[in-house]
Amino acid sequence: MPASRRMPPLRALEAFVRIVRLGSAKAAANELGLSPSALSRRVGALEDFVGKRLFTRQHQAMRLTDDGQAFYNAVSPRLEELAAAVESQMEAGNVMRLHLGVPALFAVARLMPRLPELRKLHPRLHIDLDTGSQLDSELGDSIDAAIILAKEPDPALHAVRLSDNKVHAFATRELAAELGEQPDIARLSKQTFFVSTTPPDSFDVWKAGMGLEKLEPASVDHYDAGPLLMMAAVQGLGIAIMHDDHFLRGTASENLVRLFGVAVDSPYSYWFVCRPRALEARPVRLFYDWLVKAAI
Secondary structure, three states, X not given: OOOOOOOOOHHHHHHHHHHHHHOOHHHHHHHHOOOHHHHHHHHHHHHHHHOOOOEEXXXXXXXXXXXXXXXXXXXXXXXXXXXXXXXXXXXXXXXXXXXXXXXXXXXXXXXHHHHHHHHHHXXXXXXXEEXXXXXXXXXXXXXXXXXXXXXXXOOOOEEEEEEOOEEEEEEEHHHHHHHOXXXXXXXXXOOEEEEEOOOOOHHHHHHHHHOOOOOOOOEEEEEOOHHHHHHHHHOOOOEEEEEHHHOOXXXXXXXXXXXXXXXXXOXXXXXEEEOHHHHHOHHHHHHHHHHHHHOO
């Protein structure tokens, strides 16, 4: 039997990989639930093990050396193979379950079409979806992680921005033709606008972006679900103010169009959030790594 090799410190390897992938020692420490000094000790232990300087330290920054980059290129794929090999040897019936909070329309428009990729990659990972409101307040209780639409998540949470967002105004083709190609306050003031209750200031954001701060419409009706906004617009009842995933291409009426051909930048973004310690759980980690790479 060949002599066994010394195994590198796996927690130190994990810390090293997280720093490289996140591009920040601070972000890696937050993700792993470590203090900066504890993270530094793990990296130091790995450098002692391999006998090479993997990072240069400059104030609060850690930058890969040439040896560090070569080490990452060699080790990172092997770690993924190791994780997959261990997972493949577990009992087939040993399901890993993730309780995920996600806005319903984000789930339908972005997440669900990509889930076959995740299932193929991790067949034992199963996801329970919760589409309720105030998802971040349920973290650590009924859900393990969440995707939320927010300006800035709670700083106590581990948070990664997934994508920026836009605000649109949609109406039927007939109504759009009546309103014309350029925004006119006199015409718009006669309309009913349908606005989501979350986020509550979408209409103000759209007005500011269009230079229509003084617009006072006939009515602003609030709905708590994106499909209701869309259906109100489809029925010709008025103008729906919707974020990107409120408008489901392929499922909405072909008769809906974006007014004036303009989308306004929103202060809201989609974020992945969880309690920092939750990333130590295998289901959360697998989903998080896939989500970031998939760039949904």
